[in-house]
Amino acid sequence: MPVELQRGSLVMQGAPLWFDAKRRTSLAFVSHAHTDHIAPHECVIATRETLALMAHRLGPLKATLPLAYGEAAQVHGLRVELFPAGHVLGAAQVRVTRSDGHRVAYTGDLSLGEALTAARAEIVSCDTLLLEATFGHPRYRFPPQEQVYDQVARWSRNQLAAGVQPILLAYSLGKSQEAIRQLWARGLPVTAHPAIHAVAEVYEGLGVPVGARLFDGHFRPGEVGLFPPSRRGDLQGAGVPVATAVLTGWALEPWGARRSGADVAFPVSDHADFPSLVAYARATGAREVITVYGFAEDLAEGLRREGLFARAATEAVQMELPLLL
Ligand SMILES: [Zn+2]
Structure with a gap:
């Protein structure tokens, strides 16, 4: 159970490392600078592009830990690495590796196609995958x-x-x-x-x-x-x-x-559609997939139909299971 949902945001269990928290935290990874993913945290881990776009929206940031794609840092005993997410300029996925070797990847908003203004998303191999589900219903299939x-x-x-x-x-x-x-x-x-x-x-x-x-x-x-x-x-x-x-x-x-x-x-989209999300989840090799945002329940159900172990991160589930993930 490496991750918890607290007050609507995901956090590593046992370490103050949040993923795209919606309110101010002591330390957050910010996947990209869209308004629903940013807050004035005490310290932000992000790409330098995301930090610049965040500062454009929020004003000067407090402490920052800029990481390039492929670069790693040690934070509270965790190894943190960023990978392109393809969504907008600077958008990153993060992989957090615990001292016991368990790898948690969080995609943030993900787009798997080719773009002219964002680096192409990479497949992040992991054990637990936190996967965005904005268009996670089977009816969403985007043309090229x-x-x-x-x-x-x-x-x-x-x-x-x-x-x-x-x-x-x-x-x-x-x-x-x-x-x-x-x-x-x-x-x-x-x-x-x-x-x-x-x-x-x-x-x-x-x-x-x-x-x-x-x-x-x-x-x-x-x-x-x-x-x-x-x-x-x-x-x-x-x-x-x-x-x-x-x-x-x-x-x-x-x-x-x-x-x-x-x-x-x-249908111009900077998000992955349902078939791409399913293919991506499989490609990461994750043993468990936690779906977040949008059609999380539908995507989790679709992944289970494909034989993957998946569930949605929702407040309702959190109430049943205090340690959700
Ligand atoms: Zn976004």
């Missing part, structure tokens, strides 16, 4: 992302040809910078909302080119606009007819476009 970006580019060109301004909606950290690069690779320049542009500048400061123009209230001919879904109101005043497309894994749901108030939705 190259194909989806081809569709996004085609849709954008069709709008431009019809005299309509195409606007893509995507989260400001990660998906937006990847979308900019993917469209640029398809010959489409992007003008980005300031919130996206500011993150792109952090990326560029870390040596990852993005290359979008800062949106100044006007669109230039042939440009695609890129806005966070919550900031589409900032389009007002642009004075042009617009069509909107949201880039989200939830595009697979009938409500995928509607939820963001977009005209259409494309």
Whole structure:
């Protein structure tokens, strides 16, 4: 039982090492800088990219322990190593090896495909796997992302040809910078909302080119606009007819476009889908898999059907079993 769930967050048993804790802790591994994974901890273990993106969001951090992919450190008697997670720039999986040799891996948010702005995820061999389950239901199967970006580019060109301004909606950290690069690779320049542009500048400061123009209230001919879904109101005043497309894994749901108030939705995802999660769990060689976030119960059930020992980390289970994992 190497890990516990306490107040909704995972922690190594017997050592103050938390995984993506949602509230301030003394020492946390932070897998990546999305808002639901960060908090102002006393000390943070993360990649230098994640630390820079965290500081962009939270302001200066207290103590930090930056680790590169493949680098190891000793923390409270535990060996801690980071591996790419493929999700956004700097996203890492962590493997914690106890003094008795038991290896616990935590994926954070995981994406297993090829990306232009994030290192490709590696398979982390381990004994206990804490696996994210955001799209952990069998109904989530994403088409190849190259194909989806081809569709996004085609849709954008069709709008431009019809005299309509195409606007893509995507989260400001990660998906937006990847979308900019993917469209640029398809010959489409992007003008980005300031919130996206500011993150792109952090990326560029870390040596990852993005290359979008800062949106100044006007669109230039042939440009695609890129806005966070919550900031589409900032389009007002642009004075042009617009069509909107949201880039989200939830595009697979009938409500995928509607939820963001977009005209259409494309299944661009920076998370692994169900078949990829199952394949990944098997490839790690883990003897037990604990699913976290999203469709944790459904993924655990799917893994058990595949013959793996799996269960979901939930508050309800914690109430039955104080030492959950
Ligand atoms: Zn994330």
